[in-house]
Amino acid sequence: MDKFADSLQRLADPGHSTTGSGFHYELRFDSLYEMGRAFRFPCDAIGRVALDALSARQRQSLERVMDLVGRDYAAPQLVTLAG
Template identity: 45%
Template sequence: MDAVLEMQRPAACFQLRFQSLFHPGRGLCFPCDEQGHVDLDALSDRARENYLYARAVIGREYAVPAVVPAM
């Protein structure tokens, strides 16, 4: 059943990118919509934990996230 739901879910055209403040070129990216909304239910447990962590440490470890086109 999960595979069927996954196939019906449209591919994200954008990513919410959190750039590291201390390690240039490093960061975290999550699929999102045009406004930067991330579907938490679509993320794996680990990705969800990383997303919530990145949000919690904006300004301390990560810059304010940017919505960018998915590559």
């Protein structure tokens, strides 16, 4: 299993769906070099991303940013959203 697939397996729960429930959390990957630049993905309270709720472009972005953790982006943070 490649690095991305292994990491994604830990973050994603294929049986878990957040569709229609409203998101109250996000998984945020902050840039190590550009303040304010980050990738953000909706997730549940423990950081699981519902892949079926993401667009193809969002899934590609998640794959790309996970590959860049430690080089261009910090490890993901679980962020609680207001409201």
